[in-house]
Amino acid sequence: MNEQLHQITLNFSDGVSRTFGVAPGGNILDAALASEMPVLYQCRSGGCSSCICSLAEGEAVTQPGASTSLLGSEYEAGQRLLCVSQANTDCTFNLGYGSEVGAGAAHEVHAFVDSVERIASNVMRVTLELADGEWMEFLPGQFMQIVVPGLGVLRSYSPSSTQAILPKMEFLIRLLPGGAMSGFLENQVEVDQVLTLSGPYGAFFLREEHKRAPHIFVAGGTGLAPILSMIDTLRQSGGRKPPMLLSFGCAVPEALFSLDDIELRKQWLPTLEARICVDREATEGLHLGSPVSALREGDVTSPDTVAYLCGPQPMIDAATQRLIELGVRAENIFAEQFVASH
Ligand code: FES
Incomplete structure (x- = not known):
């Protein structure tokens, strides 16, 4: 019942405020996403800090048993990770980004390999072109996850290019001995091969x-x-x-x-x-x-x-x-x- 929900207010940095309800003990990020709030997130397990915000009013705590990458001092100062937090009262959070930023939800796209070039002893430059009719808006600094073909594992990379050259994208990929993506790029990749990407993710972007x-x-x-x-x-x-x-x-x-x-x-x-x-x-x-x-x-x-x-x-x-x-x-x-x- 609605009267049992805690009201959560999110203040975005562009002055927009949005409110939604969360059940006592319920996960705040889950409730925010269910209410279609434009919040950033990625790991949903307290590890990546994408969902960081600061508690301005009310009481919100880390859920029992959840792990968080916040330092004790950051927590004391009011920082919270929405994905591992629950509200004990009505709460207000300030977010470090505008309401437009989180609106472009992460999604999956396909891209063709355009070129692969070794540009240093352990770095490859990879250029991709999004498949016809597919598109991925991102903010400079955000990252995508790329599926390593054949292995199915995901690796995260930030484009070195900007939206201005979409549908082309460029990535600088560090080669690691025995690395899944490294092995693929050194031994198997072919021009025009199709890769699967998802994103954009992350709260590291130009403000x-x-x-x-x-x-x-x-x-x-x-x-x-x-x-x-x-x-x-x-x-x-x-x-x-x-x-x-x-x-x-x-x-x-x-x-x-x-x-x-x-x-x-x-x-x-x-x-x-x-x-x-x-x-x-x-x-x-x-x-x-x-x-x-x-x-x-x-x-x-x-x-x-x-x-x-x-x-x-x-x-x-x-x-x-x-x-x-x-x-x-x-x-x-x-x-x-x-x-x-x-
Ligand atoms: S989404 Fe990664 S820490 Fe919350």
């Missing part, structure tokens, strides 16, 4: 509301892919371009890739500065050290600076700490952990 603020991008390895999509989206959007700093790193020079693409973007975008880093064997023009160590005093010129980080978790943790030290507000730092999956 419209910050698009005039100075941007700092920190990328490790193929964490560069979503960052290139973001930089290109800023390049293609109208009006004055914000100052942008890209710090990108790999282990050694032969592992670096897309340097020509970055150089070209610097020519198109005079407001873009790039620092290319290697952990060892630095040659001329390369910074020796991590992309975090390349960040310096003076890089943060405005309190409104926004930062996007994509790479391994230790890089994200170090970059977050360094950027806060340099004056970036914690709420303006967005990150996606790049998880290697065999």
